Amino acid sequence: MSVLAPSRRPTAVAPETRPRKLRGRGRRRRWLESVAERSLLIALAFIVLMPFVLILLTSLMTNAQTLSPHLWPEDFQWHNFTDVFARIPLARYAANTFLYAGLGTVGTLLSSVPAAYAMAKLRWRGRHVWLLLTVAVMMLPAQVTLVPLYSMWASLGLVGTLAPLIVPFFFGHAFSIFLLRQFFLTIPQEYLEAARIDGCGELRTLLRVVLPLTRPALAAVAVFQFTFCWNDFMGPLLYVGNNDSNWTIPVGLAQFRSTYQVEWNMTMAASLLAAVPVVVLFFFAQKTFVRGIALTGVKG
Amino acid sequence: MTTLPLRPRNRTTASTRSAGRSKRVNWAVVGLMAPWALGFTVFFAYPLLANVYLSLTRYDLISPATYIGLDNWAFLLHDEALLTGVRNSAWILLIGVPVKLVFAFFVALLISRARRGAGLLRTVFYLPHLMPLVAAALAFVVLLNPSSGPVNTLLSSVGIDGPLWFDDPRWAKPSLLMLDSWMVGNLMVIFLAAVLDVPQQLYEAADLDGAGKLRKLWHVTLPAVRPVLVFAAVTAAIDALQYFTQAYVVATSLSGGATTGAESLGYPNDSTLFFPVLLYKQGFRYFNMGYASVLALLLFAVSFCVAFVMLRRASRWASDM
Incomplete structure (x- = not known):
């Protein structure tokens, strides 16, 4: 997957442009905030990608297994993708x-x-x-x-x-x-x-x-x-x-x-x-x- | 509010300048506009007027329309499904649209602040929007299957008894909203572009004034992206008024595969019978074309009010050239 080049450098809050000499506490708070923001973003990205993964896994199951609560295909049925053209x-x-x-x-x-x-x-x-x-x-x-x-x-x-x-x-x-x-x-x-x-x-x-x-x-x-x-x-x-x-x-x-x-x-x-x-x-x-x-x- | 500035301010100057030419027909304009003028007349103006006539008739597509006066309009007062349809559509409009907009804006804000991988993240959040709506709706039917679906499996592994999702009248609309929020990538991209466009100096000035993050969001970012927010809100509202595909696909695929029976629409318990679904059901399942025309005219009236906001903005675009 190629990576989109951002149309512009996202500099809404670019720390480099800030005054360097922050007090220790302020800097730590800012660091914590940015870690929290980034983890939230990554978590959301995972949630958004999850349906794709689950759809793919379901498409690789046998028909019987799709009705079971197991998420991982017992045996990857790659031929489903060609069988569907016949079905x-x-x-x-x-x-x-x-x-x-x-x-x-x-x-x-x-x-x-x-x-x-x-x-x-x-x-x-x-x-x-x-x-x-x-x-x-x-x-x-x-x-x-x-x-x-x-x-x-x-x-x-x-x-x-x-x-x-x-x-x-x-x-x-x-x-x-x-x-x-x-x-x-x-x-x-x-x-x-x-x-x-x-x-x-x-x-x-x-x-x-x-x-x-x-x-x-x-x-x-x-x-x-x-x-x-x-x-x-x-x-x-x-x-x-x-x-x-x-x-x-x-x-x-x-x-x-x-x-x-x-x-x-x-x-x-x-x-x-x-x-x-x-x-x-x-x-x-x-x-x-x-x-x-x-x-x-x-x-x- | 009362005067819609249809006419540009510089109209007199424009017409005096081309006074010599405007006497004769401008054939270039006629030629360029002809296809769209014809399309507008045949595919929009005519059907709108025909709706008015059809709404006064009994018409089932097979035998010719017979005039029955205001009977179709009178039926509005007795149609219980109408109230259900209006209430369901209002839910999507008043709860669904704000949730979608806030979620998309929130994600756009987060991405705009990410120092690395902004492009990749944008792609990830946009990707679901590329899924055909029908395919995405079917996928969510599988994911949210109450007994064997992955979502409830995961929930039960942490000890939560998942709801029946699409099969529960109380959860059907929130489940549809989950699907819609998943596919909100186009709004997110619009918001992201707008947020990145806010001049950096504004934030620096706010910094000097000692503004915190929330105050900067409220007093700098939001005012700067307001036009984009309004545009997105109107577009989302119009989408909400024509809400059809997701509701149709989910209801028909879950109600035992009886897709030819009109009763499957709105499953479960008419909780997904949105106004456009009701219109489709009356027109193309029951073949009450006259009554469907009444519903179409109501939909037109409502969407016209929403579009009016847009038109006022459009008249500003018209005069800025």
């Missing part, structure tokens, strides 16, 4: 999930970049209203629009396919538009003026000047969107829940138990496998993740 069509679920997450991400980028650019960098009547509408949609619980949308997709005969999940992303995603807009605002207006003086139209300015400067923001949006779609449950449950050939991994996982009774070792193995693509993505794009998350909060 449920995990590969097909993964393919469906990749399709949903991949196309959803592409659609989000294609549709959100232009809108964010228009709202951040062009002057036109109504751009403030559109910004407010975008933020409002961002704040809207998904369940509010569920019933009419479901009946709309049903009347188009598309319930049971992945289309109701993917298509909306090609028509703008409020959160991504907002995030990209905040990024675009940081690009100096002079760059755009220069491009226009050189005779670039809006499209060329966007493609040649703005996008190369916002690669980190695009990466952050892509990573967020992929992760969201990969883990999404309610949408797939609703639209493909009745058609198991289009199930995504979360839907498949949730039905696992009801379809195959209690097979907790298999369920845990599948759960760990389900997390793999996102975890791999995280370790390749750690900086993007962290910067993107920080950006969503910092601009408040």
Whole structure:
């Protein structure tokens, strides 16, 4: 596991910068405090990691042992991780999930970049209203629009396919538009003026000047969107829940138990496998993740 | 509070400057905005309006909607499940959200003070957030199994008789909160970035004034990170209003695998029947689409109030460009 480099040296209370000559008692108190803080932090880290360890151990047990109170597998059943592919069509679920997450991400980028650019960098009547509408949609619980949308997709005969999940992303995603807009605002207006003086139209300015400067923001949006779609449950449950050939991994996982009774070792193995693509993505794009998350909060 | 500053202060200057251009249609803007304008209309504006119409009808997706006036709205007064749903959602909103926020902020503070390994610790606390929610919920069902689960096994080894967790109506929501707190890594990362951003001089000035740790936290750190806290609180509140996946997965996987029966939702004893779960149950298990629309409109009204705080901030963003 590689180590994240802290974005900044954590110097909130850096002892080196303090006056050196502390009285003995004050220094000891400070030392005790820092030991207490550190032990608490380490204890919390262990508690947070514990579920992962216990899930892994459960996934390596025989099915009979998962119902016993023993925590350590008697005999490590590594083949559970391959058996699970035979037990449920995990590969097909993964393919469906990749399709949903991949196309959803592409659609989000294609549709959100232009809108964010228009709202951040062009002057036109109504751009403030559109910004407010975008933020409002961002704040809207998904369940509010569920019933009419479901009946709309049903009347188009598309319930049971992945289309109701993917298509909306090609028509703008409020959160991504907002995030990209905040990024675009940081690009100096002079760059755009220069491009226009050189005779670039809006499209060329966007493609040649703005996008190369916002690669980190695009990466952050892509990573967020992929992760969201990969883990999404309610949408797939609703639209493909009745058609198991289009199930995504979360839907498949949730039905696992009801379809195959209690097979907790298999369920845990599948759960760990389900997390793999996102975890791999995280370790390749750690900086993007962290910067993107920080950006969503910092601009408040 | 009454006037929402929708219009930027510099509006007149902006429009006079581009007065020559604004006469004709700005085709670049139309082209750039078209996909989102269409998406907004079809996927948000239309469904919101359609909800109002559907709430006045009886509709089961198969036969066409028939107008029944305010019957669905009148049923609100007789629906006992509604009160349960509101109470459960209020629990998540008023207890769950503060616990999550305080826990995430506490961890962020501790990490910000760690001299070594801050990056590794951040990764450790963020990791659970990468787990698919469904997988994490199933994992907690195993971990908190009352008879054979590791948590109760560990508790009994120190002589504590563990509760029934998800199987006990009194413990089901706290157990869900444990799951949510485990996955609080994204908030923690936001808070950590904000805490590290507080200018060092402020702490030095507070030191000179002889401020202790708690006073520095209260008078320096908290005011400096307030905007981030507000943003995180609103986001967490909106998440709480659409609380669904964890409750659905835990309830259906524990109630004997009867996932096709609507009765499994809310297990045990409707203690996890949150408002969105109730909406789903009415709409997509009982196919009372009209009544589900009523519930959707109620949810909209509540989330609009929460979002209003956000909108006021957004209008400030709008004018700072």
